[in-house]
Amino acid sequence: MIIPTYNEAENIKPIVSRVRESVPEAHVLIADDNSPDGTGKIADELAAEDDHVHVLHRKGKEGLGAAYLAGFRWGVDEGYGVLVEMDADGSHQPEELPRLLTALKGADLVLGSRWVPGGRVVNWPKHREFISRGGSTYSRLLLGVDIRDVTGGFRAFRRETLEGLGLDEVASQGYCFQVDLARRAVAAGYHVVEVPITFVERERGDSKMSNDIIVEALWRVTAWGVGSRANKLMGRKPS
Numbered sequence: 001m002i003i004p005t006y007n008e009a010e011n012i013k014p015i016v017s018r019v020r021e022s023v024p025e026a027h028v029l030i031a032d033d034n035s036p037d038g039t040g041k042i043a044d045e046l047a048a049e050d051d052h053v054h055v056l057h058r059k060g061k062e063g064l065g066a067a068y069l070a071g072f073r074w075g076v077d078e079g080y081g082v083l084v085e086m087d088a089d090g091s092h093q094p095e096e097l098p099r100l101l102t103a104l105k106g107a108d109l110v111l112g113s114r115w116v117p118g119g120r121v122v123n124w125p126k127h128r129e130f131i132s133r134g135g136s137t138y139s140r141l142l143l144g145v146d147i148r149d150v151t152g153g154f155r156a157f158r159r160e161t162l163e164g165l166g167l168d169e170v171a172s173q174g175y176c177f178q179v180d181l182a183r184r185a186v187a188a189g190y191h192v193v194e195v196p197i198t199f200v201e202r203e204r205g206d207s208k209m210s211n212d213i214i215v216e217a218l219w220r221v222t223a224w225g226v227g228s229r230a231n232k233l234m235g236r237k238p239s
């Protein structure tokens with residue numbers, strides 16, 4: 001379980017303990033970008049008490065994508081067979097993890113999904129739902145990937161799937177990182193399954209969502225879509 005953190009001091013303890021309770025055999029890696037609020041120090045205390053908790057201290061804030069890439073590398077090097085993405089703020093519920101892991105038995109990648117039947121969001125302001133649904137629809141149409149929730153960040157990967165995605169070429173930083181991985185998985189022919197989840201708006205700490213993140217997602221998704229269409233027209237292989 002890789003949990004990226006930036007200023008999640010109030011959230012990190014409860015989320016780690018919920019993960020440990022829900023899937024006791026899982027190991028947790030906290031990938032902290034030198035949070036000014038001391039999240040990294042709390043993570044170290046958790047790791048000292050529990051041999052299933054590990055910490056990756058990174059130099060400074062480089063975005064969610066970079067933290068995940070470093071976490072994936074760590075997990076693959078350590079020899080884990082399954083790697084899971086999950087936010088620290090409680091939006092993804094560790095109690096739903098067993099369902100994701102069960103679905104992974106018949107899939108290469110499992111996406112926790114807000115926008116399939118049975119999935120939902122709790123306490124989300126209308127404008128966030130609009131951005132998220134709109135982002136998913138735009139990505140689905142432009143990239144031609146048949147995924148309802150393409151921006152979500154509660155996901156379980158088989159190790160072999162991650163190894164087949166070409167992670168060394170991933171440059172996405174914000175939440176378009178999630179779109180990037182999903183489109184790569186579909187292009188590589190992996191079996192991607194969406195499992196409904198209940199996404200709960202964060203109660204503590206501040207959002208890292210920003211206009212920069214939305215702008216990055218818009219331009220990258222548009223560039224990928226236009227690029228793959230141009231390649232098709234020219235008869236070239238997709239990049």
Ligand SMILES: Nc1nc2c(ncn2[C@@H]2O[C@H](COP(=O)(O)OP(=O)(O)OP(=O)(O)O)[C@@H](O)[C@H]2O)c(=O)[nH]1
Pocket residue numbers: 003004005006007008031032033061062063064067086087088089091175201202206207208209
């Ligand atoms: N290491 C690291 N983690 C980050 C960074 N940006 C965000 N995160 C973490 O990534 C997860 C998702 O970020 P959020 O701020 O919750 O983003 P969001 O869910 O789109 O926004 P909210 O709905 O407002 O919570 C959280 O666990 C954050 O702490 C970053 O630059 N570095």
Ligand SMILES: [Mg+2]
Pocket residue numbers: 087089091202
């Ligand atoms: Mg969040």
